Amino acid sequence: MAVGLIVMSLNANANTSENKCELIITANDAMQFDKKALSVPSSCKEVTLNLKHSGNLPKTAMGHNWVLSTADNVQAIANDGMTAGADNSFIKAGDERVLAHTDVIGGGGSTSITFSIEGLDSKAAYRFFCSFPGHWAIMQGSFVIEA
Numbered sequence: 270m271a272v273g274l275i276v277m278s279l280n281a282n283a284n285t286s287e288n289k290c291e292l293i294i295t296a297n298d299a300m301q302f303d304k305k306a307l308s309v310p311s312s313c314k315e316v317t318l319n320l321k322h323s324g325n326l327p328k329t330a331m332g333h334n335w336v337l338s339t340a341d342n343v344q345a346i347a348n349d350g351m352t353a354g355a356d357n358s359f360i361k362a363g364d365e366r367v368l369a370h371t372d373v374i375g376g377g378g379s380t381s382i383t384f385s386i387e388g389l390d391s392k393a394a395y396r397f398f399c400s401f402p403g404h405w406a407i408m409q410g411s412f413v414i415e416a
Contacts, residue, residue, distance in 0.1 A: 291317045296333035296399065298324030298376065300407050308413040311391050319381040320371050328375030333399045334358050335371045335382070337412055340394035342366040347398065347405035359400040373401060391416040 290313035295303040303323075309316050320335045332355070338346055346366050350359035358373045369384035389395070391414040398409035 289313065290315060291319070293319045293321065294335065294397075295321045295323050296335075296408065297322070298326050298331050300331070300399075300404055302397075302399070302408055302410060305410040306413065307397060307410065308415050309386065310415045311386075314387055315383050315385050316369075317381055317383045318369070318371065319379065320374065321379045322374045322376050324376040326376045328373050328378070329355070330375075332373040332375050332401050333404065333408070334360075334373045334380075334401065335369075335397055336360065336400045337368040337370065337384070337395060337397050338366050339368075340396045340411075343396050343398050343405060343409060347400050350400040351402045359402065368395070370400070386414055389414055 289310055292307050292309065294307065318335055320333070322333055324331055336346065346360070346364060349361040349364065353359055353361045355373065358370065360367055360370050368389070369382055371380045371382045374380050395412040396409050397412050398405045
């Protein structure tokens with residue numbers, strides 16, 4: 270019994286020591302993220318987002334990125350991104366509505382971005398989405414800063 274309690278204690282400690290300021294999300298060839306919501310504690314100064322593409326299609330056919338903005342700016346950013354083109358990861362240069370974004374990756378690829386959440390409001394509505402043309406309407410979710 271004592272051994273079981275020690276193992277449970279070690280597992281609990283391992284879970285509490287994991288980096289809550291680092292997130293992993295996966296996209297696939299069916300235009301889906303594996304998560305509809307991501308959250309980080311407000312104690313994080315910076316967040317690292319790791320994006321993985323579990324599919325096989327090239328980025329020209331089924332590329333994905335991860336973009337963070339306020340909820341009310343998603344559609345406008347995505348529309349402006351179409352004209353920005355693939356070389357700019359479908360993000361208009363200098364777009365101040367974009368809080369963070371990764372490059373577009375294809376099947377089997379991965380990328381990451383580290384960004385500051387200082388100054389973001391835990392009461393605001395933030396969304397993440399893929400700005401590859403036509404993907405944003407399906408590929409999005411909430412990003413919550415836990416107070």
